[in-house]
Amino acid sequence: MLRDPSVKYSPFPQVPLADRQWPSRTITQPPIWLSTDLRDGNQALIDPMDAEKKTRFFDLLVRCGLKEIEVGFPASGATDFDYIQNLVRSGRIPDDVTPQVLTQARADLIRTSFDSLQGARTAIVHLYNAVSPAWRRVVFNMEMPQIKQIAIDGAKQLRDNAARLPGTDWRFEYSPETFSTAELDFSIEVCAAVMDVLQPTAEKPIILNLPATVEAATPNIYADQIEYFARHLPNREAALISLHTHNDRGTGVAAAELGLLAGADRVEGCLFGNGERTGNTCLVTIALNMYTQGVDPGLDFSDIDEVIATVEYCNNIPVHPRHPYGGELVYTAFSGSHQDAIKKGFAARERQNDEKWEVPYLPIDPADLGRDYEAVIRVNSQSGKGGVAWVLEQDKGLKLPKKMQASFSHVVQALADQTSRELAADDIWHAFEAHYLASEAKRFQLVDWSESHSGPDRIFAGKLTIDGQTRSVSGRGNGLMSSVIAALAESGGPLMDIVDYSEHAIGHGSDAQAAAYVECRTADGRSLFGCGLDTDVATASVRAILSAANGA
Numbered sequence: 001m002l003r004d005p006s007v008k009y010s011p012f013p014q015v016p017l018a019d020r021q022w023p024s025r026t027i028t029q030p031p032i033w034l035s036t037d038l039r040d041g042n043q044a045l046i047d048p049m050d051a052e053k054k055t056r057f058f059d060l061l062v063r064c065g066l067k068e069i070e071v072g073f074p075a076s077g078a079t080d081f082d083y084i085q086n087l088v089r090s091g092r093i094p095d096d097v098t099p100q101v102l103t104q105a106r107a108d109l110i111r112t113s114f115d116s117l118q119g120a121r122t123a124i125v126h127l128y129n130a131v132s133p134a135w136r137r138v139v140f141n142m143e144m145p146q147i148k149q150i151a152i153d154g155a156k157q158l159r160d161n162a163a164r165l166p167g168t169d170w171r172f173e174y175s176p177e178t179f180s181t182a183e184l185d186f187s188i189e190v191c192a193a194v195m196d197v198l199q200p201t202a203e204k205p206i207i208l209n210l211p212a213t214v215e216a217a218t219p220n221i222y223a224d225q226i227e228y229f230a231r232h233l234p235n236r237e238a239a240l241i242s243l244h245t246h247n248d249r250g251t252g253v254a255a256a257e258l259g260l261l262a263g264a265d266r267v268e269g270c271l272f273g274n275g276e277r278t279g280n281t282c283l284v285t286i287a288l289n290m291y292t293q294g295v296d297p298g299l300d301f302s303d304i305d306e307v308i309a310t311v312e313y314c315n316n317i318p319v320h321p322r323h324p325y326g327g328e329l330v331y332t333a334f335s336g337s338h339q340d341a342i343k344k345g346f347a348a349r350e351r352q353n354d355e356k357w358e359v360p361y362l363p364i365d366p367a368d369l370g371r372d373y374e375a376v377i378r379v380n381s382q383s384g385k386g387g388v389a390w391v392l393e394q395d396k397g398l399k400l401p402k403k404m405q406a407s408f409s410h411v412v413q414a415l416a417d418q419t420s421r422e423l424a425a426d427d428i429w430h431a432f433e434a435h436y437l438a439s440e441a442k443r444f445q446l447v448d449w450s451e452s453h454s455g456p457d458r459i460f461a462g463k464l465t466i467d468g469q470t471r472s473v474s475g476r477g478n479g480l481m482s483s484v485i486a487a488l489a490e491s492g493g494p495l496m497d498i499v500d501y502s503e504h505a506i507g508h509g510s511d512a513q514a515a516a517y518v519e520c521r522t523a524d525g526r527s528l529f530g531c532g533l534d535t536d537v538a539t540a541s542v543r544a545i546l547s548a549a550n551g552a
């Protein structure tokens with residue numbers, strides 16, 4: 001790296017727009033969406049999609065609600081050309097979906113592009129040529145007037161080919177490629193020249209797509225560029241302004257969002273941000289960002305896992321586990337304070353009377369995307385009692401009292417530190433079983449019991465295994481639990497008092513079980529926690545006392 005990067009790189013200049021309006025606007029309605037997965041996404045893949053993959057992707061895009069889909073670059077070769085022709089002939093393009101194709105501004109390529117769409121009811125042909133200084137100099141070795149002429153000639157080809165194939169309702173899109181690094185007034189001049197040729201109207205507008213072909217500035221600059229363009233373009237009402245951002249600086253989504261504030265009508269992008277280099281703007285993220293602001297994006301990602309599976313299959317690229325909204329880990333908290341807040345958020349939700357979503361650390365309800373709540377909390381060495389309790393509740397229906405949660409969490413923490421890995425629900429359950437529930441290794445185990453009354457007292461008569469020997473024990477108290485404690489004390493067990501008791505049902509009907517929890521205090525002031533599970537609630541509480549005694 002250079003000590004002084006300014007010898008090699010220059011800061012991006014400001015846009016001369018003193019009275020910019022976009023910063024005080026909000027997005028209140030969705031744009032027109034175009035998916036370029038089958039074109040910009042596809043051209044960036046190691047192995048571009050074959051017809052089978054393109055078909056699967058196309059069908060997915062239709063299911064997600066895309067109404068404009070860039071299906072390929074027909075002049076690139078037979079793979080795309082044949083796919084597009086077959087797509088048109090197959091009848092699988094719904095009436096409300098418009099296919100779009102991209103072409104360079106070269107007469108033969110434009111002709112091929114039109115031919116690929118022959119027979120389509122309606123279609124968009126998208127023409128591009130780069131307009132920025134570096135491309136003019138390096139790629140084309142041309143001055144501004146010649147670059148403008150490429151666009152004008154291309155527009156004439158669009159017009160003439162549309163006249164050649166009148167069976168289709170043709171629409172046109174023009175991209176001044178590299179718009180965001182070009183002189184704004186020149187982009188406007190070129191777009192206006194293209195409009196002069198194609199004569200769009202408010203009823204049949206041209207799409208002017210303004211790409212950040214390579215993202216080179218902060219998103220506010222892109223927004224300024226869009227607002228400037230929209231305010232200075234002649235005959236603005238005859239154009240739909242479209243955004244096409246790339247993610248080179250990691251702000252492709254932000255740029256598109258600010259571009260919408262700046263007055264754009266349409267957004268081009270790819271699912272999960274596939275595309276050249278760092279990718280195109282992610283349509284899933286922008287759409288769901290709107291959704292979480294209460295704006296219906298008009299795209300349906302309610303089965304996000306199906307979307308991911310198809311996208312990963314077709315692109316042969318995994319969706320990153322931290323990708324917004326879709327990533328495997330984006331609704332998962334491992335850390336204790338997040339888990340505590342999420343658990344409280346879900347508990348508060350059960351008590352509230354409306355749908356408003358206010359679960360801390362979860363910006364969207366995972367259920368809206370077809371995800372369940374199982375993965376929202378996972379346990380490792382960073383976790384806390386709330387997380388452990390959540391997993392036991394989700395997995396086994398156990399609702400541990402708060403102090404017992406804290407006590408058991410030490411057991412789990414030790415296990416996580418020892419194993420240095422995530423603990424699965426099964427690991428946690430086995431630790432709980434080993435710690436609280438009956439097992440061969442426990443000192444006191446229940447075999448059978450009965451209860452009788454003597455005046456105000458209760459008399460517990462139990463058959464227990466104590467230190468491996470089956471023995472009959474009995475105890476007297478003013479309730480069942482105190483009589484069990486008395487029986488234990490007379491049989492070599494600890495002297496304890498009950499400090500806290502709770503119980504709840506697990507499940508419903510004849511399969512229901514009772515869970516009982518006790519906190520006992522020993523003569524020397526220690527707290528012992530116990531849990532008992534049984535189909536009978538009284539037996540569950542007897543087991544809970546024995547469980548606490550086993551902890552002594």
Ligand SMILES: CC(=O)SCCNC(=O)CCNC(=O)[C@H](O)C(C)(C)COP(=O)(O)OP(=O)(O)OC[C@H]1O[C@@H](n2cnc3c(N)ncnc32)[C@H](O)[C@@H]1OP(=O)(O)O
Nearest residue numbers: 043073075076077104105106128129130139140150177213
């Ligand atoms: C920003 C983007 O994503 S743009 C889309 C890019 N996508 C693709 O390129 C995928 C499909 N492309 C292809 O299959 C091929 O590149 C083709 C069929 C388009 C063209 O193939 P070829 O002519 O063999 O090669 P190539 O792409 O290198 O052509 C470069 C020539 O086109 C010119 N050119 C580049 N872009 C354009 C344009 N938009 N309009 C007119 N001419 C252009 C270049 O200046 C260069 O001209 P030169 O040969 O006189 O120097």
Ligand SMILES: CC(C)C(=O)C(=O)O
Nearest residue numbers: 128175177178211213
């Ligand atoms: C052709 C245009 C729209 C493009 O893909 C880009 O500039 O990134």
